Amino acid sequence: MTASDASARQSALARLTANAPFLARLADLYPDDVTRYLAEGADAALASVASPPADDDIMRALRQWRGRIALLLALGDLSGEHDVAATTRRLSAFADQACDAALAAAFAERVPDEEPRGLSVIALGKLGSHELNYSSDIDPILIFDPETLPRRSRDDPDEAAVRIARRVVEILSARTADGHVLRVDLRLRPHPEVTPIVLPVSAAISYYESEALAWEQAAFIRSRASAGDRALGGNFLAAIQPFIWRRSLDFRQLKEIGAMSDRIRDHFAQGQQFGPGYDLKRGRGGIREIEFFAQVHQLIYGGRDPSLRAPATVDALAALAKAGRIDADVATRLTGHYATLRRIEHRLQMIEDQQTHSLPIQPDALDAVARLDGEADGAGLLATLLPVVTDVGACYDSLVVERAATGGLPRDEGELAGALMAAGFEPPDGALRAIAEWRGGKLRALRSPAALEALEAVLPELVKAIGAAPDPQATLVRFDKLVAGLPSAVGFFHLLAAQPELAKIATRILSIAPTLADALGARVELIEGLIDKRAFDAPATKAELLAEWTPGLAGLDYERLLDRARDRVGERRFAYGVQLIAGATDPMAIACGYSELAEAALQVLADATVAEFEAAHGRVPGSELVVLALGRLGGRALTHASDLDLIYLFTGDHLAESDGPRPLGATTYYNRLAQRVTGAMSVPTAAGKLYDVDTRLRPQGAQGPLVVTLDSFERYQREEAWTWEHMALLRARPVYGSDAAKAAVQRIVDDLLAAPRERKKLAQDAAEMRDKIAAHKPAKGPLDIKGGPGGLVDLEFAMQVTQLASGQCHDPNIGSALACLKASGLAPAEVCDAHGLLGRMLVMLRLTAPDGEPATPAARQLVASACGEPGWPQLLAAHDAARQEIANWWASIRPPQQETKP
Numbered sequence: 001m002t003a004s005d006a007s008a009r010q011s012a013l014a015r016l017t018a019n020a021p022f023l024a025r026l027a028d029l030y031p032d033d034v035t036r037y038l039a040e041g042a043d044a045a046l047a048s049v050a051s052p053p054a055d056d057d058i059m060r061a062l063r064q065w066r067g068r069i070a071l072l073l074a075l076g077d078l079s080g081e082h083d084v085a086a087t088t089r090r091l092s093a094f095a096d097q098a099c100d101a102a103l104a105a106a107f108a109e110r111v112p113d114e115e116p117r118g119l120s121v122i123a124l125g126k127l128g129s130h131e132l133n134y135s136s137d138i139d140p141i142l143i144f145d146p147e148t149l150p151r152r153s154r155d156d157p158d159e160a161a162v163r164i165a166r167r168v169v170e171i172l173s174a175r176t177a178d179g180h181v182l183r184v185d186l187r188l189r190p191h192p193e194v195t196p197i198v199l200p201v202s203a204a205i206s207y208y209e210s211e212a213l214a215w216e217q218a219a220f221i222r223s224r225a226s227a228g229d230r231a232l233g234g235n236f237l238a239a240i241q242p243f244i245w246r247r248s249l250d251f252r253q254l255k256e257i258g259a260m261s262d263r264i265r266d267h268f269a270q271g272q273q274f275g276p277g278y279d280l281k282r283g284r285g286g287i288r289e290i291e292f293f294a295q296v297h298q299l300i301y302g303g304r305d306p307s308l309r310a311p312a313t314v315d316a317l318a319a320l321a322k323a324g325r326i327d328a329d330v331a332t333r334l335t336g337h338y339a340t341l342r343r344i345e346h347r348l349q350m351i352e353d354q355q356t357h358s359l360p361i362q363p364d365a366l367d368a369v370a371r372l373d374g375e376a377d378g379a380g381l382l383a384t385l386l387p388v389v390t391d392v393g394a395c396y397d398s399l400v401v402e403r404a405a406t407g408g409l410p411r412d413e414g415e416l417a418g419a420l421m422a423a424g425f426e427p428p429d430g431a432l433r434a435i436a437e438w439r440g441g442k443l444r445a446l447r448s449p450a451a452l453e454a455l456e457a458v459l460p461e462l463v464k465a466i467g468a469a470p471d472p473q474a475t476l477v478r479f480d481k482l483v484a485g486l487p488s489a490v491g492f493f494h495l496l497a498a499q500p501e502l503a504k505i506a507t508r509i510l511s512i513a514p515t516l517a518d519a520l521g522a523r524v525e526l527i528e529g530l531i532d533k534r535a536f537d538a539p540a541t542k543a544e545l546l547a548e549w550t551p552g553l554a555g556l557d558y559e560r561l562l563d564r565a566r567d568r569v570g571e572r573r574f575a576y577g578v579q580l581i582a583g584a585t586d587p588m589a590i591a592c593g594y595s596e597l598a599e600a601a602l603q604v605l606a607d608a609t610v611a612e613f614e615a616a617h618g619r620v621p622g623s624e625l626v627v628l629a630l631g632r633l634g635g636r637a638l639t640h641a642s643d644l645d646l647i648y649l650f651t652g653d654h655l656a657e658s659d660g661p662r663p664l665g666a667t668t669y670y671n672r673l674a675q676r677v678t679g680a681m682s683v684p685t686a687a688g689k690l691y692d693v694d695t696r697l698r699p700q701g702a703q704g705p706l707v708v709t710l711d712s713f714e715r716y717q718r719e720e721a722w723t724w725e726h727m728a729l730l731r732a733r734p735v736y737g738s739d740a741a742k743a744a745v746q747r748i749v750d751d752l753l754a755a756p757r758e759r760k761k762l763a764q765d766a767a768e769m770r771d772k773i774a775a776h777k778p779a780k781g782p783l784d785i786k787g788g789p790g791g792l793v794d795l796e797f798a799m800q801v802t803q804l805a806s807g808q809c810h811d812p813n814i815g816s817a818l819a820c821l822k823a824s825g826l827a828p829a830e831v832c833d834a835h836g837l838l839g840r841m842l843v844m845l846r847l848t849a850p851d852g853e854p855a856t857p858a859a860r861q862l863v864a865s866a867c868g869e870p871g872w873p874q875l876l877a878a879h880d881a882a883r884q885e886i887a888n889w890w891a892s893i894r895p896p897q898q899e900t901k902p
Helices: 003-019 021-029 031-040 042-047 058-078 084-110 157-173 201-210 214-222 230-239 251-267 287-301 313-322 328-352 363-372 378-397 413-423 429-439 449-467 472-484 490-498 500-512 514-522 524-531 542-553 558-581 587-617 666-682 710-719 723-729 739-754 759-776 792-806 814-823 829-848 857-866 872-893
Strands: 119-124 137-144 198-200 224-228 625-630 644-650 707-709 733-736
Touching: 003 021, 003 031, 003 058, 003 363, 021 031, 021 058, 021 328, 031 042, 031 058, 042 058, 058 084, 058 157, 058 328, 084 119, 084 137, 084 157, 084 224, 084 328, 119 157, 119 214, 119 230, 137 157, 137 201, 137 230, 157 198, 198 201, 201 230, 214 287, 224 230, 287 313, 287 328, 287 378, 313 328, 328 363, 328 378, 363 378, 413 429, 413 449, 429 449, 429 472, 449 472, 449 490, 449 500, 472 500, 472 514, 490 500, 490 524, 500 514, 500 524, 500 558, 500 857, 514 524, 514 558, 514 829, 524 558, 542 558, 542 587, 558 587, 558 829, 587 625, 587 666, 587 733, 587 829, 625 666, 625 739, 644 666, 644 710, 666 707, 707 710, 710 723, 710 739, 723 739, 723 759, 723 792, 733 739, 759 792, 792 814, 792 829, 792 872, 814 829, 829 857, 829 872, 857 872
Parallel strands: 137 198, 644 707
Antiparallel strands: 119 137, 119 224, 625 644, 625 733
């Protein structure tokens, strides 16, 4: 022990003895503990009281144990050996042990031959987050399982559970000559005024799934099975996870949480004024506001990001900062402030073991608290606290929680018309009619008082956002159509009122991107994902997506996993589309992102389908499914609405048989499995459809089997395939299967593409196929980017003939392949730029003009800017020039027109 250690311990003891009568009495009662503490420190002294003393009287034993723990934890805290976090963790661990001991005693008294089981303590609040106060209530919810709870032969299970629970509360809470162990507050249970103190687990689950209030959701952020039957408690908490962590936000709940904070501030108004009497917990800038700051952010983002579900306040702040949800500096400041406020709170409670949070009003009492903490007097303590509570209050006031609208739109028609004209509606007649119909409840979604209240809250921002759209009248019509399709608009309007930027994004979607507008109409909750700033980050890779999705998909049954995966993909695809209309990301990067997203979806859904299929039919020994992507997926260049061109293959012997309870031959096995994978990717469900899957590029097309072996695939490609099928292989890429299987498929593709070819024959075959495509699928118009002379189809044909003839640059990505051909002198430099322009136009027009029509005036500038042009006329000129470059290259490669067959 160093001299400084000894000095700190002596100082702690002296301050405790002089300023904290409760602790001074404990020091007199347990002098041996004080001696050990002075000689060896708090940890060693605590190790000697790690469990309650042996005593037939459980109430006396627990109270004496609690007194010794309280004394040593206070000394460790005051000497600086333990920080606030360590002290609260140890206090929480003691509470858990005390509850377990009380339960064991209660069970032993009632059913002495049985082990305690079937009754669980669900800790909420500070005990739930391992942050228990020095002198605090515990706020548990008690649940029991009637099937497993031990009871006497004539006992009703409900009555037996209540008797045991009452005895546990008595053991912990009753005040005797030795004091108490823990104050137990059971009022957080559902309907405490009418329900028993311990609830059947099924009834508790039913309540939280259907009836619970906003504050209860917030309370369960800090919850855990802390004592008793922890398996029962864990299963209960797992069952109500969808209640606690909701992917679909309900901003009415956030509004209620904010209102709850306001009510607390109002109720404890006397403790708001900083100075003597200030309430450290509930005052403005106090502990509760730091906790609410973290919890509201957790409620907003935690349903989508499991990493944010930390129960402890400090851990939650760190997780929120790491995820970029709050500013790192704010998290650091609030963490320090939290420690300061909790430390002084502990000093208040150490003095007389009272559950108090308010600074004393009397100067002498305030000085005692200050001296206990090491300050000279109360004035010094107040000087320490003032900047803390000021900063906490400012941080909390900046929290975006929906409040009542500060000012609505006028109801007088003349005044409203003026407001609409000022917002951009000229003439305002259409907007006047629409708002009158909304306010009159004409739409189904606006027939409840709650919906009309939500409408009035959002109308000012909504009118401002729609009025700023390129075509306000058309955007208003689309918005009206969107709302008309909703079963209820309450949540949607509350969301837009709470997040005005989302109102701007929604109107931009409606005015520019019909594809996204349709998606939003089908699933209005898609817009919630845009609250997350990371929705505008660079598109994620397949590996990043899988890492993000895996925790939320683990343990789900097959059907729920399919729906959850569809939700994830739909949200991400929608966000990528929004990035395009926001001009935030290069369309070619988004095209790659769409492809990584499709690959991740295939990985998740195929893995789940394979596992489900294997449960019924087993596995084919030495064999597996492999998926080969072609077209835009193979080339990592999907658009928002691209099909997936897939070829299914399997490794191993086609004569083998699966080893499950219902065995199948390998060919039948994999054809059925592939059909199910296709269905998982493409069959519409309540969560929507992911992709259209096109398997017509498989060997022998629609006439052939859906799945063949690698050997059959290679034999077909070498002996029977048409030239155009080898051209298609230039954009082939294995996207599913083990690394070894994918490598085997890639070797086959590489060998096939490397085979020597006669250039003239190759060009002749390609020209014939191109002419057939043109006849079968003529260009839809001058802005059919793929079809027509000089379109992307001509580009691919020219490129693929060059690749096969030269045996070079077999990269499935068109941009990379063209760059390689240019570097080798095999492609004109201008064609690379032409591809970049047309590729970007294709991605943008698929989103803004999906039917092949010219982009609307509202979308034209967006498309031009995304393609690097200052305006629409310049884009059209660049488009024409690009097509001419491509047409010239294709003309230089294909044989003269008269040499091709009709």
